Amino acid sequence: MECVVQGIIETLHVEALEILLVGLCGAPKQRVRVHELCLKSGPNLVSSEVRLLCDLAKTTPSWTIRHVGGAMRGAGADQLSVLVRPIAESKASSTALRFFYGIGYKLDHEVLKTGFAFQFQNRGANLTVSVTSTNRMPRLHATDDAVPITPGIHLVEITAPAAPENYTEVASAIASFCEYLSPLLHLSKPGISTGIVPTAAEAAASLMSSGGGIKIL
């Protein structure tokens, strides 16, 4: 299970966001370069979707198989400002793509996500804040030639693992952290877009001039 929120920020303000995150997280910045392949079962198989993530940031690429379930529904879920959904993941060998092709899955689409991330703890929850550009590839698997799908816009995502017994606390930890980012961007449940924040330019300018002080709060 995981809790997740997303938002967008103009690329020209990403550097300011990074300064803010360095100050808030107290954790080292991690480079993100993930080749994400979305596979769907062929017409003969029970309908299902699986994602393969190839982490290209390290010297030796590593693969993860990921299944994302449907969002939690109901009155409790509706009241939360974060989305809660079941997740199943597994590290796997580099034969993962051939394996899923072999059992009847087809590539639906692929993207390359590039940027950076911070992993840290807030109120006992393990948060990951990632700031990425989503890129498409002009030819199959051509990650070196990838170009941004939305030039000028970066996606900001905060995720945290959760369990049935603690997801409300985790959601609260994410929501409280989002407050720190509110001058630069608003984060909400995936699929509910809040657009670009009007104060972003001013907040970014302040961060760039102060070099990291959180005077804007």
Place this chain on the structure above:
Amino acid sequence: MPVKWLMHFQPNQGTTLTSQVMAEACAVAESFPGVSRDGRWRSSMTFYRAVPRDQSLPAPSDLPRDLIGISLHDLPNEYLFVMRSQRLILRAHSSVQTVMDKLQSYKGRFFINFEGLQYKWGDFKLRIGKCLYNPNEALRGIVMEVEYLPLSSIDKSQRVMEEFYEIWREAVASKLLAGQFINTEVNFVEYGLGDSYTPQHTAVLYGMCVVQVIASSNKNQ
């Protein structure tokens, strides 16, 4: 990782495999000078079948019918898939079983457990076990896994493993069992595997061995 060989007991034609073979094989191992019993071992195998979108129809022929999943006794946090027809192996964290459950496109149709006794004999580890159909625990075969601890090169260990195999065959023959142990021969290169031994090699051995065990069991029933 140390090199392993995997053998199965091939009963003589017309004879039925019984648990007595397991007891005799263990007695042979226990007769080796300096051998010590080293606990029990258990590996398990799942045979998967595709779940067609229209379940009133049989599974389409273009989907694999030989997908097996293996949980090895010495790697409890991992799970391996083997598709012999495509010479394909996937090694993953054991949580991949949860992912497959969520996808629901393949389900386990029947299950086999390999379990028995483990012995240490000098630089060798011997694991003799029953091959049991799950859940009714019907005996389908007897297997023996031989591990040579000092070497991880398949080529370099070939000679010492052959020598062990001859010692084992002669010792078993002296017990006048109605059959013999046959080594599982695999062309690892076809699976993209190299000379350095890995869990993927073990998965392929078990995938091949179980086919022979089941064929032998069906022939003698």
